[in-house]
Every structure is written in C-alpha cells, then in structure tokens.
Amino acid sequence: MTTLPTVLVTGASSGIGAVYAERFAQRGHPLVLVARDQSRLDALAAGLRQAHGVPVEVLPADLTQPADLAAVETRLREDARIGILINNAGMAQSGGFLQLSAADIDQLITLNTTAVARLAAAVAPRLAQAGTGAIVNIGSVVGLAPEFGMTLYGATKAFVLFLSQGLNVELSPKGVYVQAVLPAATRTEIWQRAGVDINTLPEVMEVGELVDAALIGYDRRELVTIPPLHVAQRWDALDGARQGLLSDIRQSHAADRYRAQA
Numbered sequence: 001m002t003t004l005p006t007v008l009v010t011g012a013s014s015g016i017g018a019v020y021a022e023r024f025a026q027r028g029h030p031l032v033l034v035a036r037d038q039s040r041l042d043a044l045a046a047g048l049r050q051a052h053g054v055p056v057e058v059l060p061a062d063l064t065q066p067a068d069l070a071a072v073e074t075r076l077r078e079d080a081r082i083g084i085l086i087n088n089a090g091m092a093q094s095g096g097f098l099q100l101s102a103a104d105i106d107q108l109i110t111l112n113t114t115a116v117a118r119l120a121a122a123v124a125p126r127l128a129q130a131g132t133g134a135i136v137n138i139g140s141v142v143g144l145a146p147e148f149g150m151t152l153y154g155a156t157k158a159f160v161l162f163l164s165q166g167l168n169v170e171l172s173p174k175g176v177y178v179q180a181v182l183p184a185a186t187r188t189e190i191w192q193r194a195g196v197d198i199n200t201l202p203e204v205m206e207v208g209e210l211v212d213a214a215l216i217g218y219d220r221r222e223l224v225t226i227p228p229l230h231v232a233q234r235w236d237a238l239d240g241a242r243q244g245l246l247s248d249i250r251q252s253h254a255a256d257r258y259r260a261q262a
Contacts, residue, residue, distance in 0.1 A: 003081075004027070004028050004029045004030070005029065005081065005082065005083025005084055005132075005133065006029065006030040006031065006032060006079070006081040006082045006083065006084070007020075007021075007024045007029045007030070007031050007032070007082075007083075007084040007085075007086060008031075008032040008034065008059075008072075008075070008076065008082050008084070008085050008086065008123075009021045009024075009031065009032070009033055009034065009086040009088060010034045010035070010063065010072070010086065010087060010088050010089035010115075010119065011034070011035055011088040011089030011090065012031075012033035012034055012035045012041065012044065012088070013033070013035035013036070013037045013040040013041050013044060014035075014040065015207055016088050016138060016183070016207055016210065016211060017033075017035065017086065017088040017089070018044055019207050019208055019210075019211040020086050020088060020136075020211055021033055021044065021048060021056075022048060023211055023212070023215055024084070024086075025048040025051070025052040025054050025056065026052055028052070028054060029054060029084070030054050030055040030056070030057075030081065031045075031048065031054065031055070031056045031057070032056075032057045032058075032059055032075065032079075032082065033045055033056060033057070033058050033059065034058075034059045034060075034061050034063075034072055034089070035060070035061070035089070036060065036061070036062045037060075038058065038060040041058040041060060042058055044056075045057070045058050059071070059072060059075060063089050063110075063111055063115035063119075064107050064110045064111050064115070069114075069115055069118060069119075072119060072122075073118055073119060073121075073122035074122075076119060076122040076123040076126075077122050077123070077125075077126065080126065080130075082123065083127065083130075083132065083133040083134070084133060084134045084135075084136070085119060085120065085123050085134070085135045085136065086136045086138075087115075087116045087119055087120060087135065087136065087137045087138060087160075088136075088138045089111060089115060089116075090111060090112045090116075090138065090156075091107070091108055091111050091112065092150070092153055093108060093150050093151075093152050093153035096149060096151075097151045097152060100152060105152060108152055108153065108156060109152070109156060112153070112156035112157070112159075112160070113156045113159045113160070113163075116137055116159075116160055116163065117163060120135050120137070120163070120167060123135065124167070124171060124176065127171070127174075127175075127176045128171060128174040128175075128176055130175075131174060131175035131176075132175050132176070133175075133176050133177070134176065134177040134178070134179065134218070135164075135167065135171075135176065135177075135178045135179075136178075136179045136181060136214075136218065137160050137163065137164045137178070137179070137180050137181070138160070138181050138183070139157045139160040139161045139164070139180050139181065139182045140153070140154070140157040140160075140182055140183060140184075141182045141183065141184045141226065141228065141229075142154040142157050143155075143156075143157030143158040143159075143160065143161050143182065144158070144161075144182070144238075157182075160180065161180050161182065161224070164178050164179070164180035164223070164224070165180065165223065165224070168223050177221055178223070179214075179217065179218055179221075179222060179223065179224075179225060180223065180224045180225070181214040181217070181225045181226075181227075182224065182225070182226045182227075182229075183205065183210050183214075183227060183228065184203075184205065184228040185203065185204045185205065205227070205228060209227075210227050213225070213227035214227060224239075
C-alpha cells in the first residue's frame, strides 16, 4: 500500500487552515499542524485522529518569531515524509496605512511574506529532488486590488501571487506543483483579530466552501485558483494582457513619449 505524503499546514488551529487539515485527513494523509495556540492544535489533532485514523502531530510555532520559524523550516527540510505544504498562516491589516506602526508593518510583512517564502524555500529543494510534491500558498483577491484600501495587506498578497507564479516556472519542470489560492472575504477569525465586524461585510464565503473549491482546483492542478471569481475568462484576460505588455517592453531605448522634444 502506498503511503500518502504528510501534509504540513500553517495557521492550522482555526479557519482555512483547520479545514484544510480536516479535508486532507479525510483523504487519509498524515498531518503536521503548525500554529501558535497549542491547546487548540491539540484539540484539533485529537479530533482528526479519532475521526479519520490518521497520524497527526502538532508543532506549535509563532512564525513571526525567528526561532519558531527556523524550527518549522528544519522540519520541512529534514522530514522526507512531508510532501505537501499548505502555506496558510497570515494576518489582516487593522486600520489604514496611516495608522500602522513600525511594529505593525514588520509583523504583517514577516508573517504574510517572509514566513511564506522561507517555508517554501525550506521544502522546495527536497521536493524538486524527489520529483514530486506540492506547495499551496494562500493569497487573496485583495492582492489584485489596490483600490480596496488594504494597502499593506494587499501588497503582501500580491507578493504571494507573484511568488507562487515564479515558483511554478522554476519547480513545475521538476515535478513540483505550486498553487496560489485567492479567496475573497471568508468567514474566519482574521477579521476579528483586525478589529473588523464580519457582519458588516456585504458578502462572505463560508470557509468549508472556500477550501472545497480550492481543493477542486488543486486536484485539477490549476496554478491560480480564485473560488469567488465567477467568470474564469477574466483571469485569463488579465494574465494575457500582462504577457502582451511584457512583449512590448524594449529595453534598449526609452519609449518615444519619454524622449525630450527637439
């Protein structure tokens, strides 16, 4: 019998991460659950072991803390059983850019970008060498929309999308699948932690529906999965326009409109 790869999920104690853990346990995968709150991790792990009979290990870590991040990196580098990384841990922005302190900025960027990139970098060489495996990075549609006013959060999620697309270019020839998942507003604790009343939002997706849709994209090996996007051609048009723009870049001379008029 083939042993299924272990799945390491960050931000696993609640919300999107907890549902990913449950869905992969349902599929028979062993799990390593990473989050800050050990008691919630322990409770989730016990429930998953009982319901699905899979091995579940908890690895408490605050990914904004260098020592904790390094411990998770070490586990990803050294544990050959881990074949799937769900890079889900993240935080929302509370207040506008003018209200953010230096510490707020550091914490948001560290969790939403640095930790995502470093965990991917820790596992990618081993997956590439094995010629198999997957990295799933949870982004956001906000990363496509500077107009939403979540400037710093959106910038970190634009980073996650670019990182995922770049990793796909480098890793897919080596047999490693990289998926970016872009939710819109989803019913999780991220809002409460940012001081936003979720009931004031006009439309919110339930977290189970979001993850189930993302997993259909995963099973289809989609590179960018946007569950709330109802017209798929919009993404194709955006990506096609970007590639068209690249083909019009000629770097030996400035465009005529930027030349001084004689």
